[in-house]
Amino acid sequence: MKLIALLSLVLSASVAAQVPAPPVPPQNPITPAKRVLGKILFWEEQLSSDNSIACGTCHQPFQATADQRLAVHPGLDGNPGTADDVIGSFGVERRDEFGVPVNDALFGFDRQVTPRSAQTVINGLWAPNGFWDGRATSQFVDPQTGLVSIPIGGALESQSIGPILNDVEMARENRTWADVITKIENATPLTLATYVPPDMTGAIAVDPTYPDLFEAAFGDTTITAERIAFAIATYERTLIADQTPFDLGTMTPQQQQGLNVFLNPGSRCGICHAPPLFTDNTFRNIGLRPIPEDNGRQGVTGNPADAGRFKVPGLRNVGLRSNFMHNGRLSTLGQVIDFYLGINGQIQFPANQDPLIPGIVMPPGAVVDLIEFLSGGLTDPRVAAETFPFDRPILHSEQGDGDRDGDVDSDDLAAFVACIDGTVGTAVVPGCERLDMDGDGFMTCSDWSSFELAWTETGPVPDLGLCLSTPIPAASEWGMIVLALSVLTLGSLTFRKKVSRY
Numbered sequence: 001m002k003l004i005a006l007l008s009l010v011l012s013a014s015v016a017a018q019v020p021a022p023p024v025p026p027q028n029p030i031t032p033a034k035r036v037l038g039k040i041l042f043w044e045e046q047l048s049s050d051n052s053i054a055c056g057t058c059h060q061p062f063q064a065t066a067d068q069r070l071a072v073h074p075g076l077d078g079n080p081g082t083a084d085d086v087i088g089s090f091g092v093e094r095r096d097e098f099g100v101p102v103n104d105a106l107f108g109f110d111r112q113v114t115p116r117s118a119q120t121v122i123n124g125l126w127a128p129n130g131f132w133d134g135r136a137t138s139q140f141v142d143p144q145t146g147l148v149s150i151p152i153g154g155a156l157e158s159q160s161i162g163p164i165l166n167d168v169e170m171a172r173e174n175r176t177w178a179d180v181i182t183k184i185e186n187a188t189p190l191t192l193a194t195y196v197p198p199d200m201t202g203a204i205a206v207d208p209t210y211p212d213l214f215e216a217a218f219g220d221t222t223i224t225a226e227r228i229a230f231a232i233a234t235y236e237r238t239l240i241a242d243q244t245p246f247d248l249g250t251m252t253p254q255q256q257q258g259l260n261v262f263l264n265p266g267s268r269c270g271i272c273h274a275p276p277l278f279t280d281n282t283f284r285n286i287g288l289r290p291i292p293e294d295n296g297r298q299g300v301t302g303n304p305a306d307a308g309r310f311k312v313p314g315l316r317n318v319g320l321r322s323n324f325m326h327n328g329r330l331s332t333l334g335q336v337i338d339f340y341l342g343i344n345g346q347i348q349f350p351a352n353q354d355p356l357i358p359g360i361v362m363p364p365g366a367v368v369d370l371i372e373f374l375s376g377g378l379t380d381p382r383v384a385a386e387t388f389p390f391d392r393p394i395l396h397s398e399q400g401d402g403d404r405d406g407d408v409d410s411d412d413l414a415a416f417v418a419c420i421d422g423t424v425g426t427a428v429v430p431g432c433e434r435l436d437m438d439g440d441g442f443m444t445c446s447d448w449s450s451f452e453l454a455w456t457e458t459g460p461v462p463d464l465g466l467c468l469s470t471p472i473p474a475a476s477e478w479g480m481i482v483l484a485l486s487v488l489t490l491g492s493l494t495f496r497k498k499v500s501r502y
Helices: 002-014 032-042 155-165 177-185 198-206 210-218 225-236 253-263 333-341 366-377 381-385 410-420 445-454 475-490
Strands: 071-073 086-088 090-093 111-113 148-150
Touching: 032 198, 032 210, 032 225, 071 111, 155 177, 155 225, 177 210, 177 225, 198 210, 210 225, 253 366, 333 366, 410 445
Parallel strands: none
Antiparallel strands: 071 086, 090 111
16 A cells, blocks of 8 residues: 555556647647637627527637536437436527427427537647547548548537537538528627627727638638638647646645545546646446446447446546536536545446446545545636636626526526615626626616526516616617707707617
């Protein structure tokens, strides 16, 4: 035991190395104009058929670019509330190729839900293949021409274009790239978003249309699927989380002890989640669920040996996540560790299970230290705070959702009341931005009607006496009211007040 402990200390002292140099395919070099275009496209809800979903909708930085909304897919049996349910991401309502709503067998006329949880895109540039099953390959093929654009190293490009035509995630049925391109050519960049970061607003101020932005990034105004993929992948290659306490040598004693547990041969954590990326990017079957529910990698390769295998996820920023595993069914790091130890009601399924899993052991007292290392020692504060390069706009679909749970309900109403605080023209304070419905930097009753429209809870919105019993005009309307009253007093003109809403 002393030898094992000594080995752990030696390993922990040596693993705190820098992450590898970012791999960039020569066919798609990183440029500032291409990066900012990719960032704009990543957060552009107009990239979806119905303007409701952006890439960033399901990949939010404060959640380690995962998704904290509890969207339930009923799983293989089609029945919600059973063991095979999946916590996925909300997609679009099902619509046919003409945009007419379709009564889906699983979701009716409600938003569809993805059959797997959202993966992080941070540090995704080091993965040879994208998605849980690796179907986004290193070789990127232009979907319009069928020609190979990037022979190796193009997994991010392959991944970036998948959701745009997926009729669960972002598209109506039978959507084509011609449809996407026509829509983007005529869209005003990020017109649906608020609180847009400076690098994005600066780019749009210089190049106010998408053809202009593509010309700045690629040399001419042509918009293609390949260029969309190149831009989004370029942005994603800049999302590198390498300023954690582990990287900076600032871990607490408890986090350091947790790293020792992580590297202990008995825990076997460091074999699959190898530092410094904390993943070896392999595909493994850990025995989470029966294979028929989702055969994972086998669905791509056709190889029976790949049955139930899924990509080993990176653990950087894992403490920011609210659900774990490809099906999202584990909601705490404690539950994850319980699963690997097979305790506290967590069950493993042995069919084709990786032989490493059954042999995992660790002392009960070590679990607390391990969780502290995972949740604190591997969190980059820039990701948690959504600061550059992990900053982002507020999407139209997020407005009113103050607690970021995917609904606009009573909890958000309480937050709205606290944010408006009865004062006309109150400047938005940190934490209230998603309740500033028009994004003008002030919380006034002009935001109330938009909040009502965003309401998702069953039943009507409760009356907000502040804005309904004695309506308070928006600050921008006071000048018109004073002018109207003045002119009416003089008896010379009649004014009709115009109320506008974004």
